[in-house]
Amino acid sequence: MITVGKTQVLTIERITAIGAYLSDGSNEKDVVLLPEKEVPKNSRVGNEIEVFVYRDSKDRLISTTRQPKIELGAFAVLKVVDITKVGAFLDWGLEKDLLLPYNEQTVKVQKGRNYLINLYTDKSDRLCATMKIYPLLKADAPYKIGEWVEGYVYQINPEIGAFVAIDNLYHGLILTKDTNSDIHCGEKIHARISEIRNDGKLVLSPNKKAYKEIPKDAVVILTKLNESQGFLPYNDKTDAFIIKKEFNMSKSSFKRAVGKLLKEKKIKITERGIEKNGK
Known part of the structure; x- marks a missing residue:
């Protein structure tokens, strides 16, 4: 049986224009088209081809030799490339x-950001x-405190906290x-296990010994200052998303690193941004 959402090896039954x-x-009537531009050269009837099966824009079964970024039942972090009346659309290769339908979103997603998702088929067999993904995760992680x-x-639930899929498998x-306000859906977290609850779910602490991250983050800022002739147009009012994109650190980490550099008098803050002293 041909399975939607899976990579599978199929046999060429016939070749057309x-x-x-x-x-x-298993069934001659159960066939799927591989578009002409993707059919390997010198292909013949009876040849086997590995393809991924999905549905095209008209909901017709179609196959591709491309490898998608996710398959049925799996997890992946994908980028939002468009938002329409029916939901958000993700780049999956x-x-x-x-x-990503609106009723399957746990937060209002933003174009250009990445989010962790699971791939499923709806009632119409569409991917x-x-x-x-809460009910899809396990609580028997092989980790210790x-x-x-x-x-x-x-x-994210303001009254409880941020839910994290560890290794895309565990609670x-x-x-x-x-x-803190910098944590958002789709963000990758590096954290220490502080508690293993009775139900096996893990409580995480990302802020433990955060001061040890300051020297590394400060070096990142200084390096970018040197690469930008001693000036960067960012400060504590800059959006956390921009800080993450430009420096690969949270806004709180950015502010701690800037504070350390200020204390050491290596930089100064102006209305325009950050300037390196003695530039």
Whole structure:
């Protein structure tokens, strides 16, 4: 049986002017088109081809030799490339972008940002993305208290905290008292396990010993200052998203690093931004 959303090896049943029709061999009527531009040269009837099967813009089954960034049932961090009346569209490596319906969003997504999603099929057998991944995660992570882990924030509840998918597999939570305004859905988190709850879910602490990050972050800022003739148009009023994009650090980390550089009198702050002393 040909499966939507999966990479599979199919056999060429016939070749036409618009492409090759592929089958899994179980049913001659159960075929899917591989467009002519993707059919390997010198292909013949009976040849096997590895393809990914999905639906085109008209909801017709179609296959591609391209490798998507995600397959059915899996998790991936994808970028929002467009927002329309029906939802957001994500870049998943294929010609037709992947739909993230509004009712599958845990937060209002923004164009250009990345979000952790799971791929599923809706009632019409169409591939869609969902940010509602809480019930899909496991609580038997093989980690101990004190170990450091990585994951992506997929939901934020102001009263509870930031929910994190550790290794895209396990439940993680950063309590509200340990979060800050810089944390957003889609952000990659490096945190220490501070507690393993009775239900097996992990409580994370990303701020432990944060002062140790200051020297590294300060070096990043100084390096960028040197590359920009001693001036950078950023300060504590700059949006956290821009800080993350330009410096690859949270706004709180940026402010700590700037504070250290100010204390050491290596920089000065003006209305225009940051200036290196003695430039």
